[in-house]
Amino acid sequence: xxxxxxxxxxxxxxxxxxxxxxxxxxxxxxxxxxxxxxxxxxxxxxxxxxxxxxxxxxxxxxxxxxxxxxxxxxxxxxxxxxxxxxxxxxxxxxxxxxxxxxxxxxxxxxxxxxxxxxxxxxxxxxxxxxxxxxxxxxxxxxxxxxxxxxxxxxxxxxxxxxxxxxxxxxxxxxxxxxxxxxxxxxxxxxxxxxxxxxxxxxxxxxxxxxxxxxxxxxxxxxxxxxxxxxxxxxxxxxxxxxxxxxxxxxxxxxxxxxxxxxxxxxxxxxxxxxxxxxxxxxxxxxxxxxxxxxxxxxxxxxxxxxxxxxx
Amino acid sequence: xxxxxxxxxxxxxxxxxxxxxxxxxxxxxxxxxxxxxxxxxxxxxxxxxxxxxxxxxxxxxxxxxxx
Numbered sequence: 205x206x207x208x209x210x211x212x213x214x215x216x217x218x219x220x221x222x223x224x225x226x227x228x229x230x231x232x233x234x235x236x237x238x239x240x241x242x243x244x245x246x247x248x249x250x251x252x253x254x255x256x257x258x259x260x261x262x263x264x265x266x267x268x269x270x271x272x273x274x275x276x277x278x279x280x281x282x283x284x285x286x287x288x289x290x291x292x293x294x295x296x297x298x299x300x301x302x303x304x305x306x307x308x309x310x311x312x313x314x315x316x317x318x319x320x321x322x323x324x325x326x327x328x329x330x331x332x333x334x335x336x337x338x339x340x341x342x343x344x345x346x347x348x349x350x351x352x353x354x355x356x357x358x359x360x361x362x363x364x365x366x367x368x369x370x371x372x373x374x375x376x377x378x379x380x381x382x383x384x385x386x387x388x389x390x391x392x393x394x395x396x397x398x399x400x401x402x403x404x405x406x407x408x409x410x411x412x413x414x415x416x417x418x419x420x421x422x423x424x425x426x427x428x429x430x431x432x433x434x435x436x437x438x439x440x441x442x443x444x445x446x447x448x449x450x451x452x453x454x455x456x457x458x459x460x461x462x463x464x465x466x467x468x469x470x471x472x473x474x475x476x477x478x479x480x481x482x483x484x485x486x487x488x489x490x491x492x493x494x495x496x497x498x499x500x501x502x503x504x505x506x507x508x509x510x511x512x513x514x515x
Numbered sequence: 516x517x518x519x520x521x522x523x524x525x526x527x528x529x530x531x532x533x534x535x536x537x538x539x540x541x542x543x544x545x546x547x548x549x550x551x552x553x554x555x556x557x558x559x560x561x562x563x564x565x566x567x568x569x570x571x572x573x574x575x576x577x578x579x580x581x582x
Contacts, residue, residue: 205541206541206542206543206549206551207535207540207541207542207543208542208543208545209528209531209532209535209542209543209544209545210545212531212535212542213524213527213528213531216527216530216531217519217523217524217527219518219519223518225545227519227524228524228528228544228545228546229545229546231521231524231525231528232544232545232546232547233546235547236546236547246525246528246529247529248529248533249528249529249532249533250575259579259581260547260548260577260579260580261577261579262548262550262577262579264574264575264577268533268536268575269573269574269575271533271536271537272536272537272539272552272573272574272575273572273573274537276570276571276572276573279570279571280570281560281567281568281569281570282567282568283565283566283567283568284559284565284566284567284568447570449568475557475570475571476556476557476571478557478571480570
């Protein structure tokens with residue numbers, strides 16, 4: 205059921221419904237008069253013209269079409285056979301490409317956020333990228349145990365302090381003045397991060413993770429990627445050059461753009477229940493900057509390349 | 516509450532239509548017609564060159580008002 209534009213227009217213009225009706229009547233009359241002899245183009249909306257049979261025609265502006273397709277931007281047709289093949293390959297070897305989490309991972313295909321991004325990485329990164337980006341929101345076992353350890357450690361320390369105090373009072377010459385008792389609380393309760401390093405490398409801070417020891421090239425790559433992601437503002441822009449329903453196909457396309465762009469990402473999003481993987485190149489601070497870059501590189505990019513926000 | 520200029524009124528009409536259509540709501544402009552969005556779900560197109568999965572799309576449609 206269509207709703208009338210009148211109350212919305214009155215609200216937008218902060219005028220009464222009657223005033224809005226009068227304004228609209230005047231504008232529509234002008235529009236129809238001009239459309240009878242020529243095209244009338246309204247920026248951001250479209251073009252009105254009169255068909256030979258006298259009926260009014262409307263052609264939406266590209267910007268309006270893009271506006272109503274915000275959820276689907278950057279999606280392009282793809283060969284079905286190819287995607288089925290690549291999906292089947294993924295099913296057979298689910299960890300063959302560990303650079304992208306599986307569909308049930310927290311930030312991947314099942315994520316309803318259309319901009320949940322997955323960095324496309326070089327193949328030699330794969331073994332080290334299996335776990336670090338799937339940090340569970342729950343504390344790990346060692347973290348859950350740490351408070352218990354601290355309580356017992358504190359109780360033990362208090363007992364030891366009481367015993368030491370009793371000894372000092374009962375036998376004043378037993379301890380020298382220059383050697384106060386060490387605090388057992390420090391030594392009896394290991395720091396949580398030390399315990400995490402031993403028991404849960406995936407949840408340890410990056411500089412303590414076994415896979416990020418100095419000199420490990422893959423850890424360097426991952427750390428830089430992580431740092432880049434954390435430093436990325438929540439809303440930046442990229443150019444989507446392709447889309448696929450198979451991750452592996454998207455990663456293959458992404459690799460083909462690596463020599464031309466510093467930043468190439470595969471961005472997963474669910475559209476109408478179907479997961480699409482957009483290949484996004486470049487990174488820009490605003491939509492106009494992305495549009496300018498797209499215009500400059502238009503001849504070398506696919507005709508259906510779109511600008512796309514990275515949230 | 517001053518009377519809006521023609522440009523302001525046109526800008527407001529365009530803004531209202533864009534906002535409503537982005538929400539996939541139909542809007543009737545008295546004396547002109549009705550704007551609405553038609554949703555085309557993803558579908559497989561079969562041609563001689565093979566099958567292609569076409570992503571979903573929204574299309575703006577316009578039904579002129581008949582006198």
